[in-house]
Amino acid sequence: MDIKMKELIYLDNAATTQVYPEVLDAMTPYFTQYYGNPSAIYSFASDALKAVSEARKILSEGIGAKPEEIYFTAGGSESDNWAMKAAVEAYAAKGKHIITTKIEHHAILHTAQYLEKHGYEVTYLDVDENGMVSPEAVVAAIRPGTVLISVMAANNEIGTIEPLEEIGAIAKENGILFHTDAVQAFGHVPLDVEKMHIDMLSASAHKLNGPKGIGFLYIRQGVKMQALIHGGGQERQRRAGTHNVPGIVGFGEAAKIAFREMDKRNAYECALRDHLIERVLAEIPYSRLNGDRTNRLPGNASFCFRFIEGESLLILLDQNGICASSGSACTSGSLDPSHVLLAIGLPHEIAHGSLRLTLSEKTTKEEIDFTVDKIKEIVERLRNMSPLYEDFVKKNGKA
């Protein structure tokens, strides 16, 4: 098992991450030792309550918020669902129009589609060829009845970081709620709810070496919001259910490390990512980088290789011990190419040939070089059996 793990090259950190040993160590006592329900009166439970408060503080400080503005949820998708559904319900008297983008995660897009079926109108903003949302387009989409703008902080597939500060300023100026899905960005790049005028922000622990099944929704004080889950009085009566104490403690610990190490980690990952991008583009013909070259998540490299299909590439990489993804992991079950790659203007046949590699601070240069060597081999092999490549070569000659 150990040997196998060592041979594994894990380049799917946008899907999920390894829980840090120190995170697990911080969590363990809250399963076995301090297992009290933080809502209980007796002093035995106060350790658990204290730990929850401490984690809440760490998380809030990480985005420039107050501890009481952090509401724990079961993860990013719940936070996104809650933010959209509850906010539009609370502000229904003002109007029924929502602005979001074509490149959001399905947790936003499918919620938006659900709301459309329930009488809301949604504008899905286009993005440019790098996946960037234009603040001008946001302004143009605003109507008298617009109650919510939801734009992701950074895209999960192509890594593009969106201009939140500009969009937040527009939302504020127009008195519209601004939500951001920061699942990929939180703990990875700086976020500030004041500077960016963010009213609601979704985050998830397992994207930053914390445990799965725990996330939060930041809700600015004063924002009217209905509860998504009704029941007990937890989370200021807005999110019922016994606190996932070990999860919350793990989230806090992971965030503490993430914020402490952010600069160092980003410098390392950006350099390694740039090396990866440069090698792929230089050594593999008919390849392209998806997403913005500079405004992108440190660990994200997303490519398309013409004339081949992504799943074949993933299977062959897997046989070499390399874990990668093609588009979003949630998309891989469907037959359509990624909605994000289509939104940046790629034709279907090119979008089908996508590969996403997402690094961590533990990824080594040796691993990246080995991976690029393998990608080269595999792409060539798949092209040699591709009728699209055959036609292309007949027409244009070999690269």
Added chain:
Amino acid sequence: MYSDKVMDHFNNPRNVGEIEDPSGVGTVGNAKCGDIMRMYLDIDDNGIIREAKFKTFGCGAAVATSSMATELVKGKTVQEALQVTNKAVMEALDGLPPAKVHCSLLAEEAIHAALWDYAEKNHIEIEGLEKPVSDIEEREETEHSL
């Protein structure tokens, strides 16, 4: 998610390549859906398929079904090749995940398309063969600077 047979045919695809001056060649599927299969057949004067080759753009299942389809039609008469259905291809591969069944349909269509081309070239009619429904879509030359 794939059977051992599918993985075997994906990893070691049989009969990849082209046939020069083939008796029949057919291309089915479209890039939009992510699967294109091209099948080449060499058919002798007695109507027996001497050789079959393929090229495929697509997922693991698409490659495996193409590979298996070429294996199944080799040595068969045109009439026998017509009986190689998508079900036969799937069974020979020990099954496919539900989402990938369309790949086996594409393999059947690729055989039919190649046979149709053979029939047209030789001005003959193959009993029971209908013009394949799906054919490669006209692809616009993409302007992307790849």
